[in-house]
Amino acid sequence: MGHGAFEKTYAAADDRYETMQYRRAGASGLDLPAFSFGLWQKFGTDYAYETQREIVLHAFDLGITHFDNADRYGPPHRAAQKFFGKVLAKDLAPYRDELILSTKAGNPIGPGPYQKGGSRKSLLSSLDHSLRDLGTDYVDVFYSHSPDESTPLEETVGALVSAVQQGKALYVGISNYQPDRAHRAAELLREAGVPLLVHQPRYSMFDRTPENNGLLDLAADDGFGLVVYSPLAQGLLTDKYLQGVPSGARAENSAFLSPDVIDDTYRARAAALNELAQQRGQSLAQLALQWVLRRPEVTSALIGASSVWQLDHNVEALRFPELTDAELAVIEKHGVHGTGLKQ
Ligand SMILES: NC(=O)c1ccc[n+]([C@@H]2O[C@H](COP(=O)([O-])OP(=O)(O)OC[C@H]3O[C@@H](n4cnc5c(N)ncnc54)[C@H](OP(=O)(O)O)[C@@H]3O)[C@@H](O)[C@H]2O)c1
Secondary structure, eight states, X not given: OOOOTTSSSOOOOTXXXXXXXXXXXXXXXXXXXXXXXXXXXXXXXXXXXXXXXXXXXHHHHTTOOEEEOOTTOSSSTTHHHXXXXXXXXXXXXXXXXXXXXXXXXXXXXXSSTTXXXXXXXXXXXXXXXXXXXXXXXXXXXXXXXXXXXXXXXXXXXXXXXXXXXXXXXXXXXXXXXXXXXXXXXXXXXXXXTOOEEEEEOBOBTTBXXXXXXXHHHHHHHHTOEEEEEOTTGGGTTSSTTTTSOOTTOHHHHOTTSXXXXXXXXXXXXXXXXXXXXXXXXXXXXXXXXXXXXXXTTEEXXXXXXXXXXXXXXXXGGGGSXXXXXXXXXHHHHHSOTTTTOOO
């Protein structure tokens, strides 16, 4: 499957919808791919354009219709969206109707008072800037990137509603919100006639917060989907760190994943999970991805990749048989909440 990404003129693979699974986002009418692709890291100006382009186009060839961005992504800030805008203009423009493009605003992108937070000014000016960077009239999903306790929730939600009413977004989402604030946001959005489509929390075998704080249950009750980020714990739930930190890996060169977390406790847990994966004939990465998707509240696993190989390998996770109760019990033992997490 897949071709064309290496060529100057891109034509999407004809078989792109044949193997990907699509899952309904909460109580909405929108299906998202089981895997969404995020451009958080390694999609800035520090990396080769052709490599980044190849990864994005290959994702689309695999049936990944959903690309997740934010004003902050790069490095530097805004670079990931400018990059995506180039690929959209050059390669993906004929397929815009087949794409779900997401962006987020509210996390700091500069020192100014309107370059952070959940104010109407901050969110809507960021969205306009993102639309210019992406070179599109609308995004499919506009997110409040993080809760802002210093701003009335009504103001933040009102900005999301305005984005939809102005035709700049089709749906809205929130990210990193605790369940009580998420529930209130869902209520306000419902009252405004713009139902909450998705919530984006971090979730993996090593970060059980959405299980522990009730967010998974709330999603089902409030009718929104979960697009879960860092399902591989940024690479810790792969076999790559079992023997140290390989050259070029995220733990070597990212501000967000410190090599300090790769200690004996981590290695023992990852090795036990890796053994389970091997018994199932798959890799730890594939096991970890299958595991987050076992929950019906999880609409999509939001993954990153620094190579086409990683992408192909991870998407293969959809091919394996369901996890048994005995296997889930082994995962409970070794997939310990907090492993590898600094915060
Ligand atoms: N809403 C938020 O606040 C928030 C926060 C964080 C992320 N996100 C979103 O979630 C997306 C995904 O987050 P993430 O990148 O942390 O997800 P992830 O899937 O947990 O980690 C992806 C990274 O793991 C490594 N990797 C992936 N597959 C591998 C494999 N098969 N073997 C070995 N290494 C592999 C790669 O890093 P290297 O090769 O570079 O080591 C890759 O970039 C982001 O792009 C962003 O869109 C949102």
